[in-house]
Amino acid sequence: MERIGLIAGNGQLPFLFAREARTRGLEVVVVAHRGETDPALEAQVASFTWVRLGQVDKIVRTFQKAGVARAAMAGGIGRVKALTEARPDLGAVRIISRIRSFRDDTLLRAIADYFESHGVTIVAPTDYLSEVLCPVGHLAGPKLHTAQEQDVALGVEVAGLLGKADVGQTVVVRNGHVLALEAVEGTDETIRRGGKLGGKGAVVVKRCKPGQDLRFDLPAAGPRTLEVMREVGAAVLALEAGRTVLLDAPQLFKAAESQGITVVGVS
Incomplete structure (x- = not known):
């Protein structure tokens, strides 16, 4: 074998x-x-x-x-x-x-x-895991409203710059303001810091670095990510489609629906 x-x-x-x-x-x-x-x-x-x-x-x-x-x-x-x-x-x-x-x-x-x-x-x-990559589109929770769509777009742009510098993959945004950028502390602490600074309703964006080698360090999200978002009242999780790994996707989507958190895959 x-x-x-x-x-x-x-x-x-x-x-x-x-x-x-x-x-x-x-x-x-x-x-x-x-x-x-x-x-x-x-x-x-x-x-x-x-x-x-x-x-x-x-x-x-x-x-x-x-x-x-x-x-x-x-x-x-x-x-x-x-x-x-x-x-x-x-x-x-x-x-x-x-x-x-x-x-x-x-x-x-x-x-x-x-x-x-x-x-x-x-x-x-x-x-070996193409079926666990995030699909594009609305995946769970309430539909995005206009202000949230704008925050997602800002987060995607800033996360691209952050990744270009090879620093991190996660950005927290609310009402057009960048609240937190991921560095050495990791995704969970970035979300907590952003939530503390911006209050409820924050948008969490996670994406690959531009030109990232797909053998290493792909972004991932799962039910644990939503638990941390719930702690601080974050409202939206936006993930790069096709390049973010969903850990236990059924439980992730179920938790998002029950907690009123929107999950979207963005290209």
């Missing part, structure tokens, strides 16, 4: 990837990050190995030993943890020494190149 590698971070995306790979007849060989990956994933895959963030050569050795020629990265890594808890091995040091910037895309492409130089090709997780 053919094997595929999974470099797993946090959240539900590693579970979705593993499930779909199994339905395609693939054995899934997982390398999981301590403090990030849910241990429950081990019960759903053929092989499971723990690593600490930065142990690149251990990942390479694990895949080589298992005969893995292709692997995907799925799930997030907390940026604060990446700054404070990384334990770089010799492979990580070699990668770092070759790059001029520690921006996400630069670093991730360098890591992918390192794996490929050792016989492991990094593929996009969405090659």
Whole structure:
């Protein structure tokens, strides 16, 4: 049976990837990050190995030993943890020494190149998960009114500029004012900060960076995103269609309907 590698971070995306790979007849060989990956994933895959963030050569050795020629990265890594808890091995040091910037895309492409130089090709997780990508159009909740449509358009524009700088993917807007931009704190804290500053009715926009390598760090949203929005009274979640992963879409849409939160996919 053919094997595929999974470099797993946090959240539900590693579970979705593993499930779909199994339905395609693939054995899934997982390398999981301590403090990030849910241990429950081990019960759903053929092989499971723990690593600490930065142990690149251990990942390479694990895949080589298992005969893995292709692997995907799925799930997030907390940026604060990446700054404070990384334990770089010799492979990580070699990668770092070759790059001029520690921006996400630069670093991730360098890591992918390192794996490929050792016989492991990094593929996009969405090659196996196209059915969980956000569709275009109104998806749940009340219809947008004119002011909200304008806030969505502003958020999309600003998120594009934010992504171009390789800083973050999420923008919070209300009544034509940008309330919060995502940086190292992540999406949830960005939403909370925006809600505190702008009050109820905020619009949350999430999109890819322009020219983003689809193998890495695709935006994702799920029921947890709506829980945070409900905390601060945010009213709209606008997601880039075709490039945002929906985690547990049925539950996401059900929660949006019950909470009166609008979810839309925008191109």
